[in-house]
Amino acid sequence: MSAPLDGVRVLDLSRLLPGPVCTLHLADLGADVVKVEDTGAGDYARSLGLAPTDGRAASDAPSAFFRMVNRNKRSLALDLKAPAGREAFLRLAQRADVIVESFRPGVVDKLGVGYAAVAARNPRIVYCSITGYGQTGPYRDRAGHDINYLGYAGVLDQTGTSGGPPALSNLQVADLLGGSMNASTAILAALFGASRTGQGSHVDVAMTEGSLAHNIFALHAIESLGRVQARGADLLTGGVPCYGVYATQDGRYLAVGALESKFWRVLCEALDRPDLIAGQLSTGHAGALVRQQLAAVFAQQTQAQWIERLADIECCVSPVLSLDESLADAQVRARDMIVSGADGIRQYAPPFRLSGHAFAITRSAPAQGQHSVEILREAGFSAEEIGLLADSGTISEPRSAR
Secondary structure, three states, rough: OOOOOOOOOOOOOOOOHHHHHHHHHHHOOEEEEEEEEEOOOOOOOHHOOOOOOOOOOOOOOOOOOHHHHOOOEEEEEEOOOOOOHHHHHHHHHHOOHHHHHHOOOHHHHHHOOHHHHHHOOOOOOEEEEEEEEOOOOOOOOOOOOHHHHHHOOOOOHHOOOOOOOOOOOOOHHHHHHHEEEEEEEHHHHHHHHHHOOOOOEEEEEEEHHHHOOOOOOHHHHHHHHHOOOOOOOOOOOOOOOEEEEOOOOOOOOEEEOOOOHHHHHHHHHOOOOHHHHHOOOOHHHHHHHHHHHHHHHHHOHHHHHHHHOOOOOOOOEEEEOOHHHOOOOOOOHHHHEEEEEEOEEEEEOOOEEEEOOOOOOOOOOOOOOOOOHHHHHHHHOOHHHHHHHHHOOOOEEEOOOO
């Protein structure tokens, strides 16, 4: 079978993480994603590297981060501030199905390539804008990052341990759940609508709203109890003994998720502590006593010993793995979640499977402007037009990897 999005053309004006991960999913599903970069620095994720700490020399290649989220895409280096560049983009947009951008509200309009300008030439365009706070409202022009969006969404306040400050995660929840995944979903819905009606739409994705809309248990608490539970006191944040993280003898951790009574009972019996069964959902002082006793039991053996002991028992206990361990885990390997491109960089496969469609890395992440001439030629630009754009610096051809 052909890829599900085969024939779908996407112009991607976004940089860094939320937009590129959104279009990564579209590219992995077969869409022709053209990464439109400026002729200067381009996507600064190219140089977002980490300094080696093992004695290796720093690499001049684009960062591993850039290569992970920009595979299966092509690159056009185009100066949108130049009138000829703006017109070239609009000509490309006439043949496109989707445009993704992540500038602050109003920037694309000032450049002359906003939704209204594109829709005037291509009414069926699906134009997705990913921002921190949305296209409207008092915060629309504010700068921000994942931590700020989670703060406004009430998510950060709920994250952490009892008595401690809000905890930070290396998984960008607002950027990826609030931005990338919500944008992908909305784009696919709008594409389906456009295929039936011929009318596209402007998709307005706010990462703060995307985080807020998934903060379900906290809202459930307000509606049920009139207030959110204190940090670390909710059902899923350590407030009850049956759901939490426990240290082992070797300083490692176990994740205990025995929310159902059958799992908790089996766990307590396996630990030879049937006296703890009644305390599964205890809170307050009583719950703290049960957690202390459970913690004392887990502290008697190493993580590996506990995993071996509980391996054949259905009690929802798992190891807290480092990423290195996760990459080597039997389940991850069985599902082929780790793949390598031609450049040897390990990457994640798409987190979904479609029958009849086999995922493949058909292109490594592109060099800046690598496909400029090719893309314009496909769009019907003459050799003379392309030459004029190149001579004026409105487009640039491949430069050495930075």
